[in-house]
Amino acid sequence: MSTSALESKGFFAALFDFGFTSFITLKFLRVIYALLVGTVLLIGLICLVAGLSSGGIVALFALILAPLVTLLYLIFIRIAMEVIALFFRIGEATNTMAAASASQIPLQHQPTGVPSGVSPQG
Numbered sequence: 001m002s003t004s005a006l007e008s009k010g011f012f013a014a015l016f017d018f019g020f021t022s023f024i025t026l027k028f029l030r031v032i033y034a035l036l037v038g039t040v041l042l043i044g045l046i047c048l049v050a051g052l053s054s055g056g057i058v059a060l061f062a063l064i065l066a067p068l069v070t071l072l073y074l075i076f077i078r079i080a081m082e083v084i085a086l087f088f089r090i091g092e093a094t095n096t097m098a099a100a101s102a103s104q105i106p107l108q109h110q111p112t113g114v115p116s117g118v119s120p121q122g
Contacts, residue, residue: 026088033081037074044070 014022044066051062 023088023091026085029081029085033077036077036081040070040073040077044073 011024011027014024047069048062048066051066052059054062
């Protein structure tokens, strides 16, 4: 179901929809992504400060590795969130196509290579 359907249905109605006909995940995906980005940046900063406070070669490695690993984690988190959003958008598009095809008049199936009005047996 689309986000407009979620808005028309209401948040709590969608939350207690035990048939899972409407999804709230896309609404919370932004919040989840923001929390994950904040957490990764905080952990990266803590690792950088801890490494720099150690001094010596550890500080050099921390100066190089902490930003690099943080960036890689941010990329992986973004890809994971996009995959989740993609699955839900595919589901919404499939529901829209199914509803559109259900409202059309069914077409008669003609075997391949047989002209209209001619029966396949003869």
